[in-house]
Amino acid sequence: MLGLPTSGKTTYLVALWAIVKNAEAGKPLTLRGPLPHATAYLDEGAHRLLAAEAVRRTHRDTGEDVELDLALDDEPLVLKPLDISGETLEHAMQARAMPKVVHDRIAGSDGVLLFIQPDKIVRPFTIPEAHRLSQQMGEPPEIDAVPEPLVEPDDAAVRRSAPTAVHIVDMLQVAASIARKRLPVAVIVSAWDSVEAADPDATPGPWLERAMPLVAQFLENNADELPHEVFGVSAQGGDYDEPGKAADLAEQDLAQRVRTVGPAGAGNDLAVPLRWLLQSRA
Numbered sequence: 401m402l403g404l405p406t407s408g409k410t411t412y413l414v415a416l417w418a419i420v421k422n423a424e425a426g427k428p429l430t431l432r433g434p435l436p437h438a439t440a441y442l443d444e445g446a447h448r449l450l451a452a453e454a455v456r457r458t459h460r461d462t463g464e465d466v467e468l469d470l471a472l473d474d475e476p477l478v479l480k481p482l483d484i485s486g487e488t489l490e491h492a493m494q495a496r497a498m499p500k501v502v503h504d505r506i507a508g509s510d511g512v513l514l515f516i517q518p519d520k521i522v523r524p525f526t527i528p529e530a531h532r533l534s535q536q537m538g539e540p541p542e543i544d545a546v547p548e549p550l551v552e553p554d555d556a557a558v559r560r561s562a563p564t565a566v567h568i569v570d571m572l573q574v575a576a577s578i579a580r581k582r583l584p585v586a587v588i589v590s591a592w593d594s595v596e597a598a599d600p601d602a603t604p605g606p607w608l609e610r611a612m613p614l615v616a617q618f619l620e621n622n623a624d625e626l627p628h629e630v631f632g633v634s635a636q637g638g639d640y641d642e643p644g645k646a647a648d649l650a651e652q653d654l655a656q657r658v659r660t661v662g663p664a665g666a667g668n669d670l671a672v673p674l675r676w677l678l679q680s681r682a
């Protein structure tokens with residue numbers, strides 16, 4: 401599981417766990433083998449999710465290592481997600497050094513779940529937007545005749561202020577270089593409820609192309625190495641900060657609350673991205 405801080409990784413994993421744990425036989429995703437390690441972590445998150453409270457941020461540097469022995473459509477599926485904190489990943493990208501546990505997990509994995517939070521995107525300014533902003537701030541128009549002195553960029557500051565898409569592409573490039581093999585990427589646009597609230601007809605692939613053209617183009621251009629599909633997932637079922645929403649969601653069955661939108665349409669099966677990853681394995 402890759403993603404920047406607060407991109408929805410833990411909420412998705414915990415929702416999957418809460419649904420699987422209570423799934424009756426005959427459901428597409430069920431628990432097959434022994435209970436996983438880190439059950440306390442998953443259970444605590446599930447408890448909050450069922451009560452419609454946000455899960456806690458992941459603090460452990462090396463992430464929470466989970467192993468779920470599942471059956472997906474009656475086929476065995478051992479899911480070994482490393483729920484790493486987005487902050488650890490961000491620092492690793494800045495330092496150009498991955499913690500070994502993350503490096504090894506990517507090297508041995510059959511695919512990646514890449515999380516993008518639509519509400520947390522830092523977008524680049526276009527040149528006309530930058531001009532408009534500077535005019536609104538009362539700055540005089542630029543005079544091109546005077547050559548600007550050149551200043552060495554402060555790398556750390558540039559990285560911090562870079563648009564979200566730049567960080568995501570960086571992360572994908574590092575993952576591809578670690579994997580050294582074809583690595584399918586299921587892009588999960590989390591909090592899909594907030595996208596649909598703004599545009600009920602939104603679909604995940606076109607949303608990514610519009611909101612993050614750099615990421616969409618990068619994935620398109622690297623389709624051999626990084627085949628991808630885009631999914632919209634609402635693991636909470638809505639925004640807890642909306643008045644009355646949390647109480648309303650807490651009343652509902654979690655398996656009905658969640659929503660997944662993919663190329664084959666919409667439903668409430670959180671396993672849709674996992675099914676795609678399985679089918680896309682080399």
Ligand SMILES: Nc1nc2c(ncn2[C@@H]2O[C@H](COP(=O)(O)OP(=O)(O)OP(=O)(O)O)[C@@H](O)[C@H]2O)c(=O)[nH]1
Nearest residue numbers: 406407408409410411454458485486591634635636
């Ligand atoms: N509206 C809405 N918000 C969501 C959804 N899923 C997650 N969020 C919110 O997104 C924020 C981050 O969610 P987390 O699951 O903690 O994100 P994370 O990627 O694990 O974050 P780190 O542990 O910091 O790396 C929280 O405030 C959640 O309430 C969703 O389906 N809908």
Ligand SMILES: [Mg+2]
Nearest residue numbers: 409410457458
């Ligand atoms: Mg987390």
